[in-house]
Amino acid sequence: MTTSRDLAGLLSDAAGAAFVSLGLEASLGAVRRSDRPDLADFQCNGAMAAAKKLAKNPRDIATAVVDALKTSPLVASSDVAGPGFINVKLSAEGLSKRAQEIAADDRAGAQRVETPRRVVMDFGGWNVAKEMHIGHLRSTVIGDSLQRLFRFMGDSVTSDVHLGDWGLQMGQLINEVKLEQPNLPYFDAAFTGPYPEQSPVTMDDLSRLYPLASGKSKSDEDRRNEDRQATQELQSGRPGYRALWRHFCSVTRVGLERECKSLGVTFDLWKGESDAEPFIPQIVDDLKSRGISEFDAGAWIVRVARESDKKEMPPIILVNRDGAIGYHGSDLGTIVDRKQSIDPQLSLYIVDQRQALHFEQVFRASDRAGYLPEKELEHLGFGTVNGPDGKPFKTREGGILKLHEFIAQADAVATARMKEAELGSDVSEAEQADIAHKVAVAAIKFSDLSNVRTTNYIFDLDRFISFEGKTGPYLLFNAVRIKSLARRAEAEGVKPGAIGIELDAERALVLQLDAFSDALRSAYDKRMPHILCDHAYLLAQAFSGFYTAAPILVESDPVKKASRFALALATLKQLEIVLALIGIDIPERM
C-alpha cells in the first residue's frame, strides 16, 4: 500500500527536478507552506541559496523554476517575488484531488516510516514510596505521546516505567519503618518465615516516611551509614529486607496504576532498577576482565572522558564503595537486559533535562563496553515544571501537588463548567462524570504537551485547566461538533460526496489537512509532541472558520452539501488521529 504524498512533497519533487535540470541539487527545491498566505499557498527559497553557489542572479534561477512549476496541473499560478522567492498558488483541482485522497485514507493522509525499528521507551520517572505529583506529569504525558506517535508511524515500541526501586532510598525506608515498628519479623535476622502477606505500611505511610527518612539521612552521618548498610544488605538478598521491600513496591504500584488509568497511559513493562541487578555481576566481571572497569577510591568505575571533552566528564560508578549498585550501574544493567530481551535499534529515555550528564556518561560506557552503541541511545530531556517564582512548583501551602488531587481539581472545574452551560442534563450522571474527566484530561495534557519539550515552563493552575482558546477542550469541542453534525446528517439521509473547493475557508482547511504528514514527520524526527498539538489546534481553527463560513445541513445545493459534509468528516478523522497521538479521548458529546 503506497500512501499518496502531500502537496508540499509533490511540489518539492517538481521544483527539485527543475533545479536538477539547471545542474543543481534537487534538495534546493524544498517547498513549504508560505509565510505569506496573502501572496501564496507555498514557497520555495532554493533559488537564493543556488545563486550563491553559481554566482548567478537568483531571480533568473527562480524564473526558470517557476516556468517548470507552471506546467504542473497542481499549480494555478507561480511567480518570483523579492530577491528570489518562488511563490505557488494551488489550483482548485489540485486541492480537491488531495482532499479526496485524505478523505478516502484511513490514516487521513499520514505516511509511515520506510523501515520500522524496534524502539524502547523509558519514561514516567516514578519511584517507589513516592506518589505521583505534578513534577511527574511531563515525563508521563510526553513519553505516552511519543509511544503513540512511534507506533502510529510503524515502529515496534516497548515502553517501560523503569521504576526507581533500588537505591539508597530503599535502605532509608527500611530503617524508618524499623524505627516505627521495630518488632516486625522483617528485621529479625533469625526469623525463617514465611513473612506476612499483608503490608505493614500503606501508601500514605510511605509518602509520610520517605521525606522523614531522607531528611534524617541527609543531616545525620551515623544514620546515613546505617541506611547504606541496609541498602547493601537488601541488594545482596537479606530475606526480611527483600520481603519488606516487595511490600513497598506493590503498595506503590497500586497508586501508580490508578493514576495511569485515570490519564489513559499504558506501559508494556513494569520493570524497575532492581531488574538490572542480576546482570551486574556478569557486567562487572566482563568489564574487569577486559580492563574497561577499574578499581578506584574503593569503587568499581568505568572512565568515559574523552580528549575532545570541553567539560569535566566523571567516570561512572558501577559498584560503589559499599558494594551497592547506584543508578549508573542499574542503568547499564538495564541496557544489557534490554539488548538481550528486546535488541532495540533505538532507546529513548524521557527524563528530566537535569540528568543529561548522567545519560551521557552511561551511554558512553555502554558504547565503550560494546553493549548498545551511543548513537542508538537518546536522552530526551525535558524542562522542569516551575511555579511563578521560577522554582520547581509548590502549592500555596508550600507542599507538593499530588497528581490525583490535581486531576480531581480539573474534573471539578470541568463539571462546574458543564453545569453552567447546562450541558449533559439529558445524560446519566455517570456519563456526565466521564465527559468531565475527558475534558479535564484533555486540558491537562494539551497544556503540558504544547510547550516545547526541552524548555522549562511555568505552571499556573488556572491556565492549565482553562477551557477557552488554545486548549484541549477547544479541540474536543470541534471534534464533538462534527460528530453531532454527522448524527444529524445521518438522520436526514445526507451522504458525503466529491469535494469541490470554492471558498477561502475551504482552501485553508484543505491546506491544513494536507500539512498533517509534514507535522507528523517533524514531530517524529524531533521527538517533539508540541508539533502535534500545534497541528491539531491549527486544524481545529481552520475547521471553525470553515464551519461558520460554509453551512452544511442547511445548504440547499446538494452537491455543495455533500462536498462540505465530506470535508467535515475528513477533518474529524484527522482530528481523531492527532488527538489520539496526544493521548486525548473524545467524548460523543460535551
Place this chain on the structure above:
RNA sequence: GAUCCCGUAGCUCAACUGGAUAGAGCACCCGCCUUCUAAGCGGGUGGUUGCAGGUUCAAGUCCUGCCGGGAUCGCCA
C-alpha cells in the same frame, strides 16, 4: 570556577533550524446566537526579539563580548 540551557506583546507560549510584514492564546475594547454545539466566530489595541558589536542579498535564529535567570560538575537518584 568550568560546561550547558534560557531571555520574544502586560501574562503564558510559538516561529518548520538563515527567509518576505515575528505569530497564537489569555487579558483589554468593538461586533455576532428565532438556522448544523457561543467551551464558538469576526475585528481592534499591544514588539527596537535582554544589551552592544560582527558575519551576508537576508538574523529572533549563526559568531564574539557583556547583563539577567536556571541547571549540572564521581559513589542520593
